[in-house]
Amino acid sequence: MRERTIGLLLAVPAIATIALLYMMPLLASVTGAFETEAGFGLDNFIKARDLYTTDILYTLLIVSASTLIIAAFSVAIAGYLTLGENPKAVAILRWLYRWPLFIPFIVVGQVLRTFLAKNGLMNNLLVAGGILTPMQTMSFLDWRGIVIAFVWKQTPFVTLLLAGAMASIDRATIEAARNLGASRLRILFEIVVPQVRTTLFVGMVLSFVTMMSVLSVPLMISAQSPTMITADIAFRINAYGDYGVANALGMISLIMTMAVAIFYLSHNLKEKAR
Amino acid sequence: MTSAAFLAVSDVIVGYGGNTVLDRLSLSIERGEFVALLGSSGCGKTTLLRTIAGFNRPQSGSLTLAGRDITLAAPDKRNMAMVFQSYALWPHMTVAQNIGYGLKLARKPRHEIDARVEEIAGMLGLAGLEDRKPAALSGGQRQRVALGRALAVEPDVLLLDEPLSNLDARVRLNVRHEIRALQKRLGITAIHVTHDREEAMVMADRIVILDKGMIAQQGAPHEVFNRPMSPFVAAFMGAENIVDLAGVVEGNRVEIVEGPSNRRAMIGLDGRRLSSGRVEARFRPEAAELVPASATAASDRNGAESRDEDALTLLGTVEQTSYPGGCWRHVVAVGAAKVAVDAPTAIEPGTPVTLRVPAAALFLFDAPGRGAEPVPRLVAA
Numbered sequence: 001m002r003e004r005t006i007g008l009l010l011a012v013p014a015i016a017t018i019a020l021l022y023m024m025p026l027l028a029s030v031t032g033a034f035e036t037e038a039g040f041g042l043d044n045f046i047k048a049r050d051l052y053t054t055d056i057l058y059t060l061l062i063v064s065a066s067t068l069i070i071a072a073f074s075v076a077i078a079g080y081l082t083l084g085e086n087p088k089a090v091a092i093l094r095w096l097y098r099w100p101l102f103i104p105f106i107v108v109g110q111v112l113r114t115f116l117a118k119n120g121l122m123n124n125l126l127v128a129g130g131i132l133t134p135m136q137t138m139s140f141l142d143w144r145g146i147v148i149a150f151v152w153k154q155t156p157f158v159t160l161l162l163a164g165a166m167a168s169i170d171r172a173t174i175e176a177a178r179n180l181g182a183s184r185l186r187i188l189f190e191i192v193v194p195q196v197r198t199t200l201f202v203g204m205v206l207s208f209v210t211m212m213s214v215l216s217v218p219l220m221i222s223a224q225s226p227t228m229i230t231a232d233i234a235f236r237i238n239a240y241g242d243y244g245v246a247n248a249l250g251m252i253s254l255i256m257t258m259a260v261a262i263f264y265l266s267h268n269l270k271e272k273a274r
Numbered sequence: 275m276t277s278a279a280f281l282a283v284s285d286v287i288v289g290y291g292g293n294t295v296l297d298r299l300s301l302s303i304e305r306g307e308f309v310a311l312l313g314s315s316g317c318g319k320t321t322l323l324r325t326i327a328g329f330n331r332p333q334s335g336s337l338t339l340a341g342r343d344i345t346l347a348a349p350d351k352r353n354m355a356m357v358f359q360s361y362a363l364w365p366h367m368t369v370a371q372n373i374g375y376g377l378k379l380a381r382k383p384r385h386e387i388d389a390r391v392e393e394i395a396g397m398l399g400l401a402g403l404e405d406r407k408p409a410a411l412s413g414g415q416r417q418r419v420a421l422g423r424a425l426a427v428e429p430d431v432l433l434l435d436e437p438l439s440n441l442d443a444r445v446r447l448n449v450r451h452e453i454r455a456l457q458k459r460l461g462i463t464a465i466h467v468t469h470d471r472e473e474a475m476v477m478a479d480r481i482v483i484l485d486k487g488m489i490a491q492q493g494a495p496h497e498v499f500n501r502p503m504s505p506f507v508a509a510f511m512g513a514e515n516i517v518d519l520a521g522v523v524e525g526n527r528v529e530i531v532e533g534p535s536n537r538r539a540m541i542g543l544d545g546r547r548l549s550s551g552r553v554e555a556r557f558r559p560e561a562a563e564l565v566p567a568s569a570t571a572a573s574d575r576n577g578a579e580s581r582d583e584d585a586l587t588l589l590g591t592v593e594q595t596s597y598p599g600g601c602w603r604h605v606v607a608v609g610a611a612k613v614a615v616d617a618p619t620a621i622e623p624g625t626p627v628t629l630r631v632p633a634a635a636l637f638l639f640d641a642p643g644r645g646a647e648p649v650p651r652l653v654a655a
Binding site for chain 1: 327329348349350354355356358359360361362363364365366375376379380423427
């Protein structure tokens with residue numbers, strides 16, 4: 001009994017830190033979402049709905065699309081790292097793919113802004129190469145630019161997780177499939193990916209949550225309407241000092257990430273039950 | 275090496291980096307034969323199997339299967355199926371999916387796959403487990419699924435990479451016989467890699483002993499067991515007791531010169547490759563007859579001058595006894611050497627004893643590293 005008390009006492013500083021620095025601000029933000037001039041109510045949410053429904057859907061679409069594209073690219077890259085038969089190509093890819101991990105989101109936004117603009121580097125190259133005429137060029141600085149930035153930045157992260165998981169599966173399971181005549185593509189999708197699907201799923205959920213919270217990329221690439229929730233929250237606070245609607249928008253993005261987290265957890269439980 | 279062999283490995287060199295693992299190795303295997311590749315770890319046996327399977331590419335040499343050159347053929351173009359040491363079952367597939375995957379890859383129609391899976395599962399005692407995942411199977415069942423997966427595609431050659439080493443001892447004994455019986459019934463050619471001598475002996479038609487990337491000896495189990503051609507093979511076949519002797523070869527016999535711990539003996543050469551000089555004698559613990567020296571003293575008096583014919587008698591002292599089961603094991607000091615000898619009854623440590631090793635169980639080799647100069651005492655004799 002005494003030991004239990006001591007154990008609890010030892011955990012108190014940690015619990016207090018979490019309560020003060022994490023739970024309190026979160027609760028303040030949640031209650032803030034319901035605070036209006038006329039007391040507690042749903043006014044902030046109604047206003048958020050009226051003004052930002054397009055942006056909410058826009059955010060959901062951009063982040064979901066990015067997550068799926070990231071998954072596709074990381075499966076392709078990690079798959080090549082695992083099954084590639086040209087050692088030099090594998091070594092080069094292994095060296096290259098991690099670079100975006102070390103570049104901050106804001107820099108990614110800035111780099112892609114100069115690259116994707118109507119008279120940016122990409123279009124200049126295409127025109128110089130005779131592929132496009134200057135009249136045909138167009139700016140990618142809209143939802144496509146945001147998706148490209150997210151994919152560019154997050155693919156290495158999911159690839160890193162996935163390549164690690166693929167490296168730790170029993171090589172003999174791959175050889176056994178090769179032995180029976182499976183092509184590399186079939187081995188990737190029928191043997192390798194099913195064995196690392198939990199890791200892929202974790203990477204996708206973490207990427208989803210990360211992208212939901214990025215402000216710099218939408219601000220750098222496409223801050224005009226429609227834009228992402230993060231840009232709207234910043235705008236509500238910086239331009240109007242409107243913490244109520246900002247908190248309501250925060251709640252909405254929290255609900256979106258929670259939905260993904262719950263989906264992930266229930267999937268995980270089902271896996272374990274099997 | 276005959277060109278008519280079903281599977282022929284000719285002068286194959288395989289290496290990793292600068293390291294040569296197989297050094298100009300040649301081996302031929304007949305159709306329907308069960309061959310065990312036996313050796314300690316690092317001898318190249320798994321590399322040889324993987325080269326035959328197509329997972330390793332030889333730097334030089336060639337492989338042919340039924341007259342077709344398969345040296346550079348992809349693993350799936352050889353019609354061989356491998357059973358892996360780890361079983362390598364696909365954890366996300368059921369037993370039926372694991373067994374049927376090779377047929378699915380071969381684009382066989384659905385009903386044909388189902389029928390074949392059912393047949394294989396029945397044959398291997400897996401009926402009723404088809405819908406389970408590998409994680410829900412015992413070690414022996416997993417091993418049979420791995421075997422079933424390989425057999426389902428009706429390969430010309432079945433490659434077994436230490437498939438029994440992850441099974442517990444009792445299951446292993448059963449599976450040995452099951453695999454052997456199945457191989458005979460299906461008439462399939464099988465190559466089995468193992469480091470377990472007894473496993474190789476009971477399963478294979480022919481044992482190929484590998485040492486440092488080369489074949490040390492090959493032959494039927496009883497041949498390799500009873501006629502080891504080198505100290506390495508003798509040791510691998512359980513003849514770990516070593517005694518240094520001196521011998522003089524005369525015609526088709528060798529005379530073992532009397533020494534401080536051995537009597538004089540005449541042993542028929544009987545195919546042994548031996549020359550006069552220092553001789554390394556090897557024998558198994560169960561091959562020697564152990565008798566207290568006092569018991570033999572009487573009979574010795576009659577023929578003290580006579581020599582032992584076709585048996586070697588060693589003199590020693592029991593140092594230690596233990597009971598591993600079945601018989602008593604004695605550690606006997608013979609001169610500077612310590613040898614292990616089995617006997618039905620225990621003899622007290624400290625007792626002087628004689629060991630009688632019959633010629634048939636006595637393996638004699640030229641002592642390693644002996645120079646050209648003969649032993650001086652032999653010259654005098």
